[in-house]
Amino acid sequence: MPLVPGAGPGTGTPVRPGSDLDSEEAPSGDEAGAGPAPGESASPPPVGEPAPAGSQVKQRPDWLRVRHAAIIMDGNGRWAQQQDLPRLEGHRRGARSVREVVQAARELGLPALTLYAFSEQNWERPLDEVQGLMQLLHDYVIEERAEILDNGIRLRAIGNILRLPDFVKRPLQQLIADSAHGTAMTLTLALSYGGRESILEAVRAVAEKVRTGVLRPEQIDEAALTECFQTSELPPVDLIIRTSGELRTSNFLLWESTHAEFYTTPALWPEFTRAELLTALRSVSASRAAGPGSVPGADSGEPGDNGE
Numbered sequence: 001m002p003l004v005p006g007a008g009p010g011t012g013t014p015v016r017p018g019s020d021l022d023s024e025e026a027p028s029g030d031e032a033g034a035g036p037a038p039g040e041s042a043s044p045p046p047v048g049e050p051a052p053a054g055s056q057v058k059q060r061p062d063w064l065r066v067r068h069a070a071i072i073m074d075g076n077g078r079w080a081q082q083q084d085l086p087r088l089e090g091h092r093r094g095a096r097s098v099r100e101v102v103q104a105a106r107e108l109g110l111p112a113l114t115l116y117a118f119s120e121q122n123w124e125r126p127l128d129e130v131q132g133l134m135q136l137l138h139d140y141v142i143e144e145r146a147e148i149l150d151n152g153i154r155l156r157a158i159g160n161i162l163r164l165p166d167f168v169k170r171p172l173q174q175l176i177a178d179s180a181h182g183t184a185m186t187l188t189l190a191l192s193y194g195g196r197e198s199i200l201e202a203v204r205a206v207a208e209k210v211r212t213g214v215l216r217p218e219q220i221d222e223a224a225l226t227e228c229f230q231t232s233e234l235p236p237v238d239l240i241i242r243t244s245g246e247l248r249t250s251n252f253l254l255w256e257s258t259h260a261e262f263y264t265t266p267a268l269w270p271e272f273t274r275a276e277l278l279t280a281l282r283s284v285s286a287s288r289a290a291g292p293g294s295v296p297g298a299d300s301g302e303p304g305d306n307g308e
């Protein structure tokens with residue numbers, strides 16, 4: 001994904017590789033019928049669609065031109081180092097930010113939020129850090145269960161969930177199943193996740209469809225492949241937020257974020273608040289409202305313009 005520096009209001013910086021302003025044309029997969037993620041029910045409600053009349057679901061407000069925001073939560077270690085605290089304390093404070101941001105996103109009416117909580121590469125960290133992160137994930141699933149169920153949040157997980165230890169996997173899968181019919185917001189945790197790995201998994205699934213005669217090779221198009229991703233029920237990602245000022249995509253949602261805006265803020269993840277989320281959503285919504293070309297170097301969406 002090309003990263004094009006652009007200027008924007010607030011402390012953060014929107015970076016705009018794509019231009020599909022509130023575009024509905026991309027194969028969203030909202031209604032796609034791919035297999036459910038582990039622990040999920042078979043027919044979840046569409047994400048990002050207007051709430052039915054009489055529903056308690058908060059409508060996405062007019063100003064909010066983002067249906068699916070995804071966050072690379074970076075800087076826990078640096079935050080801890082700055083405070084002269086152990087790294088794990090940084091992750092603990094990071095978990096606090098997760099709670100605040102999830103609540104804020106739901107209250108704002110954001111239809112889908114995806115959090116990069118543990119990458120495939122994170123398994124290579126020291127054992128005590130990995131164990132500490134697993135404990136935090138366990139605690140999150142247990143302690144936020146009521147918040148998630150009471151507020152109609154649908155919890156999902158993407159990644160190699162089977163690699164998680166049982167004490168995390170069991171309550172996680174239980175909550176995924178129990179929250180499957182939530183319609184207020186879909187919260188997706190990327191766990192043991194890698195973007196390239198997920199592309200390989202989707203390609204394998206398509207190959208299997210060809211092998212079993214479900215699909216002919218000439219029928220493989222973007223929509224057919226999109227259906228094979230664990231994210232197929234979600235709208236395309238239209239905003240990626242990364243904390244701690246970094247501009248790398250770090251193997252996150254590579255297929256799904258083709259037309260996403262990239263927003264970075266110098267705040268470290270433990271410092272990221274509800275106000276920061278609002279700034280990011282407002283800033284990117286405003287640039288989307290202004291249309292292609294409102295940010296220097298932005299992809300006009302015209303053929304031949306790849307935004308680089």
Ligand code: FPP
Nearest residue numbers: 073074075076077078091094095117136140
């Ligand atoms: C990056 O910080 C963050 C992570 C590797 C994990 C994110 C985990 C949490 C926010 C806490 C637990 C999650 C949930 C959902 C409860 P880093 O360690 O790479 O920071 P650094 O780059 O400053 O070293």
